[in-house]
Structures are given as C-alpha cells and as structure tokens.
Amino acid sequence: MQDFRTYIDAGSTTPVSDADFARICAAFGLKKLKKRAFLLRAGEVSKHFAFVLMGAVRLYSVDDRGNEHVLGLGVENCWVGDRESWVLLTPSRFYLEALEDSSLLLITYAQMQELLRTVPAWAELMRGVDRRHEIAAQKRLQAAISSTAEERYLAFLAQHPSYEHRFSQHLIASYLGILPETLSRIRTKLLAAKAQPAAVLS
Numbered sequence: 001m002q003d004f005r006t007y008i009d010a011g012s013t014t015p016v017s018d019a020d021f022a023r024i025c026a027a028f029g030l031k032k033l034k035k036r037a038f039l040l041r042a043g044e045v046s047k048h049f050a051f052v053l054m055g056a057v058r059l060y061s062v063d064d065r066g067n068e069h070v071l072g073l074g075v076e077n078c079w080v081g082d083r084e085s086w087v088l089l090t091p092s093r094f095y096l097e098a099l100e101d102s103s104l105l106l107i108t109y110a111q112m113q114e115l116l117r118t119v120p121a122w123a124e125l126m127r128g129v130d131r132r133h134e135i136a137a138q139k140r141l142q143a144a145i146s147s148t149a150e151e152r153y154l155a156f157l158a159q160h161p162s163y164e165h166r167f168s169q170h171l172i173a174s175y176l177g178i179l180p181e182t183l184s185r186i187r188t189k190l191l192a193a194k195a196q197p198a199a200v201l202s
Contacts, residue, residue, distance in 0.1 A: 001025060004053065004105065007077050011128050014121040024122055027115050028105040033057075033098035040096035046085035048106035052078045055102025056166050060174070061094050070174040073160075073167055079129060099167070149178045150186050 008016055008024070016024075029048075033039060033055070040046050042062065050057075052074050059072035059080055071094060074080040085092035086109055107115075115122045136159075143152050156176060157164060163172065173183040 003076075004051070008121065008125055011125040012121040014124050016119075016121045020119045020121060023119060024115060027111040028107050031104045031106050033102045033104065035098055035101050037098050038095060039098070039104065040082065040085075040092055040094065042093055042095055043091050045089050046082040046092045046096075047089075048108055049079060049081040049083070049086050049112065050096070050104040050106055052076055052080060053103040053105055055098055055100045055104075057096060057098050057102055057104075058167075058171060059094050059096050068174060070171055073163060073171065073175055075162065075166055079133075099171075144177055149176070149182050150189075152176045152178070153183065153186050 004025075005016065005021055008021070028051070030053075031039065031048075031050070039048075039050060039057075054076060056073070056075045057080050058070055058074075059082070060068050060070045062068055072080055080096060082092040082094045082096070084090065085094075089109075112126075116126060117123075139155075143155060147155070153172075153176060156172070167175075169183055169187070170180050173180040176183070
C-alpha cells in the first residue's frame with residue numbers, strides 16, 4: 001500500500017497522518033482480477049469505484065449489433081468505474097474487464113463520502129481528480145467534434161505515452177472513436193515520417 005500512500009501524498013498539499021492513512025485504507029477493499037475477468041457487467045449495479053494498484057483495465061459498452069465501444073482505459077494510479085451506476089445505484093450499461101492480472105482497491109459511494117467529510121487530504125485529492133476528469137472529458141468531446149483522427153491519436157499519445165504499449169491497436173482505436181484500419185494507416189504514416197532522414201543543410 002506504500003504506492004497508494006505515495007499517490008495520495010503527491011495529490012494533496014495537506015499532510016496525511018498515519019491515522020488518516022489507516023482510515024483511508026480501512027474504507028477500501030482489495031480485489032484481485034485475473035486477465036479477462038470482470039469486475040462489472042452490463043445490467044449489474046456498480047457498488048464500487050476502483051483504483052488500479054496494478055494492471056490494466058477497460059470500461060466498455062456493447063451496442064445492439066454486438067459492437068464494443070471503449071469508454072475508458074486505465075493502468076496504475078487510475079480511477080475506473082461507472083460513476084452514474086455507483087452514485088445512483090442504477091443498473092450499469094458497461095463492462096469493466098481486466099486486460100492483465102490486476103489488483104484494484106474498491107470503495108463504495110457511502111465510504112467515499114465519509115472520507116471526504118473526515119479526511120481533509122483525501123477531500124483535496126478527490127477535488128483534483130474530479131477536476132482533471134472534467135477537463136479530460138471536455139477535451140475528449142471537443143476532439144470528437146472537431147479534431148481529425150490523427151490529431152486525436154497524437155493527443156492520446158501525448159497524454160498517455162505508455163498506453164500504446166499496454167493496450168492493443170483495436171482498443172485504442174475504439175477509445176478514439178476511429179476504425180482500426182484508420183489507426184493503422186496513421187501509425188504507418190507517422191513511423192514513415194519518423195524514419196525520414198533529416199534534411200542536410202548546405
């Protein structure tokens with residue numbers, strides 16, 4: 001749990017006492033998932049939100065034609081889950097699947113609210129998490145409206161440089177809302193441009 005404490009310390013200017021950290025840890029349950037195991041399936045109520053200690057996960061939906069649509073990708077130090085189902089306790093429309101053997105910390109909405117009321121450092125941390133989530137969601141919506149597929153991919157790489165090596169091209173394409181074939185062409189173009197020798201100045 002030392003990595004979790006390091007994450008909390010990095011996200012808050014308020015010192016975290018040993019007592020506060022013990023209170024935070026007591027609010028979470030540890031869940032280990034094997035690769036391809038599910039924490040949540042469509043139709044179930046999401047009773048927990050998850051923090052990824054180790055591993056990689058994806059949050060996705062399946063449409064009436066059986067096509068999968070990736071809403072979120074997460075690795076270490078990421079929060080993942082169906083926020084709507086978690087808060088309102090309504091049936092989820094999403095699946096949450098481990099893509100690697102993963103360790104997750106799970107917390108209920110009631111437990112989260114209690115920590116927000118009683119641990120100032122946690123409240124500060126979560127305000128930062130929510131702020132970043134809102135900004136990222138706004139940028140993703142704007143990109144879907146006005147950015148080209150290549151621009152979306154480049155922005156994705158800039159924001160999540162390690163994801164290209166943790167997730168398949170198919171999943172990244174789905175997350176970006178483009179066809180795998182389109183992403184393949186973009187990657188080929190970028191690799192070719194990178195391989196071009198620099199112009200020699202005379």
